Amino acid sequence: MLLPASAVADAYARIACHINATPLLSSHTLDHQLGHRIVFKAEGFQKVGAFKARGALNTLLSLKEEGRLPASVCAYSSGNHAQAVAWAAKLLGVKATIFIPKNASAIKIQATRAYGADVVVTENRAAAEEGVKALVKQGVYLIPPYDHDMVIAGQGTAAFEALQGGAEPDAIFAPCGGGGLISGTWLAAQALRPEAQVFACEPLNANDAARSLRSGKIEAYTGTPDTLADGARTPSVSERTFAYLKQISGIYEISEAEMILWTQVLSHLLKVAVEPTSAMAMAGANAWLATQDGPRKVLIVLSGANISPETYAKVWAEDRLAAFF
């Protein structure tokens, strides 16, 4: 069921000339304060502002290689996956229809339209899923946000690129929603740095993956979990991504307070926009580093930089920096 590690290298060869080679960032101040070396893969500078561009494009280019590029694709997303599919489809001249529930931010709907996709705004998630189903029956190709081998291999190219670029981490941390990014990240480590431990980080308030790993079967949410990590509100992982989650070294459950602290600290030190979803990975790394008996080198996948005004306001409602430094 698991892909071979070479799938990520194949994905990278396929997509590299179309995506941004995102920078590796670091902070002397942070390294000095923690006594470790932390390197950040800044996927906020990726096309569409998030790693999601990698998986969507790898899927379409894989289909093209196999001579079965669809004329039309669809997706359901309230987040970065919507823009990623719209962007990748436009690049390949494929029609895209994206279903977005109406509670998604206006700015994400606008951005998805700006990439040339047909956007269907639905009452709720169920209506969006119905819409996707109807299109799939008509032969439209569905690109799912994480439950797809080529999506997983594509997402893994973020860590792959960082490892190729000279990061030599003892451990790699990435956020976990549906599990696509962490699955691909684990594969990338198997390809280029098998001695590195790989850790997932998810919101304590949306800890379905951690609960699933504890119970041994997939646990799911109903409703919308109360977390600022909007990239990790996925109700559950899939059988496919659960198989990868069983391979990794562990999972950290991050409180909202930790998430806010690290969003503030990383925004302040790195001077880039940091999604709370991304800051979770640093919170997990910080917890792990506190258990280590010597200096370690860590790679953090900063998954994206698409932050709604509402999220900005919540993150900065209180000053957490003064107490940190």
Added chain:
Amino acid sequence: MLLPASAVADAYARIACHINATPLLSSHTLDHQLGHRIVFKAEGFQKVGAFKARGALNTLLSLKEEGRLPASVCAYSSGNHAQAVAWAAKLLGVKATIFIPKNASAIKIQATRAYGADVVVTENRAAAEEGVKALVKQGVYLIPPYDHDMVIAGQGTAAFEALQGGAEPDAIFAPCGGGGLISGTWLAAQALRPEAQVFACEPLNANDAARSLRSGKIEAYTGTPDTLADGARTPSVSERTFAYLKQISGIYEISEAEMILWTQVLSHLLKVAVEPTSAMAMAGANAWLATQDGPRKVLIVLSGANISPETYAKVWAEDRLAAFF
């Protein structure tokens, strides 16, 4: 009284190997929406998070070249100049004493200390000025924030680097506080792009430079102007920088609402931390572009990315993005 344009090239030759060559950023979405080409010089990625590192370092290296590197320097600042002097002094092994009024943010005080400077926290601005005076009497060298030829030449290297890097603007916009950055920017344009117009942007609520240009003599504030552009709260320009201001093509006075709008828009599109002081320059460019009869190319100096939690909270208190796109 004005420096020759070559002073900026000399400054760049002096400092280039010690500073960051900051990236030029742009946004397809913004260019498409405005119908112009906008290039941003991202000085938030400069040492100490702001262009101020350039001027402070150029001053010390110039003194060193002349064989009179002081053993000890001092400065008064509540902002980025404090960290810049501390950083440059540390680089050259010079002792630095920085006077910071106690209403400055805790994080700036901490950062200045972290660069190894002695920080003296004073009751107010007057006490800080007294402290500086006393040290100068003892032979300590004062690096002023803008009223100094080598500071001006150093600040100009931000635009110089951008122009060398291939920006070919019709107009250049930079924020104006005491006038050091805009003076150096004008010099840089004379050196590499004399056909470009150069515009200053200052807060409408702290428009001493605009008032000075209108009256023909230097107008000053007393007290602290009510503006989010904390980099432009300087009470007045100096005779030295006023001479440069008389050379530029114009000055835009930016309202707090425009400043907030452009801070939100640029944070959203560029994925970097943007100070309201920097966003002013884009607000001015937008006003100028609206008067043009065809597509123009503009260079914006994003002066820095050191944003206090309080400023973040004020910037994001209301969503201005939804109405913009």
